[in-house]
Amino acid sequence: MRIDVKRGQEVAKILLSTNSNEMPEDLLPTGVAKGSREHLMFITLTVSLDYIRDAVRLWEASRETFEDQKTRYLFDPTTLFETPLEKITEDMTAHGLAQRQHKDPFYWKKIGETFHEKWKNDPRNFLYSCNLDAPTILQQLKERDNGHPLYPFLRGEKIGPLWIRMLRDNVGIELKNMDKIPIPVDTHVARATLATGVVRGRYDGNSRNLFNDIRSAWFESVKGLKVNGRSAVALDLDEPLWNLSKNGCSIHRDNATGKCEVYETCKLKNYCVTGTIVINNKAEVNT
DNA sequence: ATCTCTGGGATAAGACTGAA
DNA sequence: TTCAGTCTTATCCCAGAGAT
Numbered sequence: 085m086r087i088d089v090k091r092g093q094e095v096a097k098i099l100l101s102t103n104s105n106e107m108p109e110d111l112l113p114t115g116v117a118k119g120s121r122e123h124l125m126f127i128t129l130t131v132s133l134d135y136i137r138d139a140v141r142l143w144e145a146s147r148e149t150f151e152d153q154k155t156r157y158l159f160d161p162t163t164l165f166e167t168p169l170e171k172i173t174e175d176m177t178a179h180g181l182a183q184r185q186h187k188d189p190f191y192w193k194k195i196g197e198t199f200h201e202k203w204k205n206d207p208r209n210f211l212y213s214c215n216l217d218a219p220t221i222l223q224q225l226k227e228r229d230n231g232h233p234l235y236p237f238l239r240g241e242k243i244g245p246l247w248i249r250m251l252r253d254n255v256g257i258e259l260k261n262m263d264k265i266p267i268p269v270d271t272h273v274a275r276a277t278l279a280t281g282v283v284r285g286r287y288d289g290n291s292r293n294l295f296n297d298i299r300s301a302w303f304e305s306v307k308g309l310k311v312n313g314r315s316a317v318a319l320d321l322d323e324p325l326w327n328l329s330k331n332g333c334s335i336h337r338d339n340a341t342g343k344c345e346v347y348e349t350c351k352l353k354n355y356c357v358t359g360t361i362v363i364n365n366k367a368e369v370n371t
Numbered sequence: 372a373t374c375t376c377t378g379g380g381a382t383a384a385g386a387c388t389g390a391a
Numbered sequence: 392t393t394c395a396g397t398c399t400t401a402t403c404c405c406a407g408a409g410a411t
Contacts, residue, residue: 374410
């Protein structure tokens with residue numbers, strides 16, 4: 085695969101200059117103050133389940149769970165620590181929050197327990213212990229206890245950087261060295277990157293190597309660009325790329341023409357490439 | 372003839388595990 | 392460290408049954 089940095093810069097420039105669209109995580113549960121500890125817990129625990137499922141519905145289910153007095157405790161680390169797994173499982177199912185009926189509640193509880201036991205019930209203590217340095221936070225998420233991850237689901241290659249971005253964009257926490265954090269590559273970011281030809285060529289195999297190329301592509305492409313008067317970072321492209329694919333590149337994109345349903349109005353239509361783009365747990369690309 | 376419903380099969384998806 | 396395989400369930404698609 086070839087990484088076209090020049091093209092990446094042009095695409096990034098256009099994406100950064102367009103108004104941001106709403107993301108599934110932007111809506112707060114009623115009664116929660118932006119930037120509060122409750123908000124931070126809401127974002128932190130919900131994002132841990134933000135994979136292999138419809139993101140819009142996940143965040144909806146999580147809001148409902150928070151707004152229900154009977155299940156709100158699921159967002160408090162100390163109560164998670166004290167509550168038996170069976171009860172947590174039952175309550176996470178009530179509003180459709182748990183999709184994988186065993187794994188989701190088990191790891192949700194585990195994350196809560198870690199914040200209870202290590203960080204006095206408040207993830208902000210964890211962030212301060214990392215000196216609010218984004219790369220340190222990512223690295224510390226990998227910590228294990230007797231071989232068991234302390235932050236399961238939060239520590240992954242996609243979720244980790246996604247959490248960092250949400251800390252900045254949603255919770256409003258300023259972190260250092262954000263330029264060192266890779267873009268969280270999910271199917272949408274991958275499809276948008278490939279459909280715009282920023283990474284292109286032939287690929288058939290495990291998607292991991294391809295995703296590495298995509299991360300490099302955006303690291304390189306944002307260099308020298310500005311957004312809101314500061315230097316742009318790769319994370320700034322997560323939201324626009326995600327929406328680009330969600331609303332376009334992945335909806336009935338035609339391999340032969342490269343066009344999708346919103347082609348005519350898309351600001352990036354001049355960058356559409358033709359050819360196969362298939363992203364599953366394997367990737368098949370020929371653009 | 373046309374609809375609604377049901378169930379089976381395939382598919383998608385990212386983290387995790389364990390083997391190499 | 393890398394790679395292949397496992398886990399898990401909503402959703403889509405389609406065939407066939409049954410209802411109108």
